[in-house]
Amino acid sequence: MNRKELIKQVGNERIQILFNAAEKRTEIGDAALAKGYIKRLRKISTHYKIKLSKEMKNRICKKCNALLIPGKNCSIKIVSAHRYVSYECNDCKNQIHIFY
Numbered sequence: 001m002n003r004k005e006l007i008k009q010v011g012n013e014r015i016q017i018l019f020n021a022a023e024k025r026t027e028i029g030d031a032a033l034a035k036g037y038i039k040r041l042r043k044i045s046t047h048y049k050i051k052l053s054k055e056m057k058n059r060i061c062k063k064c065n066a067l068l069i070p071g072k073n074c075s076i077k078i079v080s081a082h083r084y085v086s087y088e089c090n091d092c093k094n095q096i097h098i099f100y
């Protein structure tokens, strides 16, 4: 494994760890700390040019870095006319549209 691959692998691991930690924090209602984790996760992602998985991306509020958990800190609306699901962040009211 070369250096570049190693950096990517370590970065990916750290992203996964931060994502899981943010998820746990959100679940117990510690939004501020969860946002801190997501902020770091995004920094690692841009710094090392590591793409976040679609699943991750779709669950992170781009505006306030909240990790969105339906029924906890975001509300879901299905807009069938336009074939997308709308996730609205309860914190900053930013919406994420996921097309299906």
Ligand SMILES: [Zn+2]
Pocket: 061, 062, 063, 064, 065, 066, 089, 090, 091, 092, 093, 094
């Ligand atoms: Zn938000």
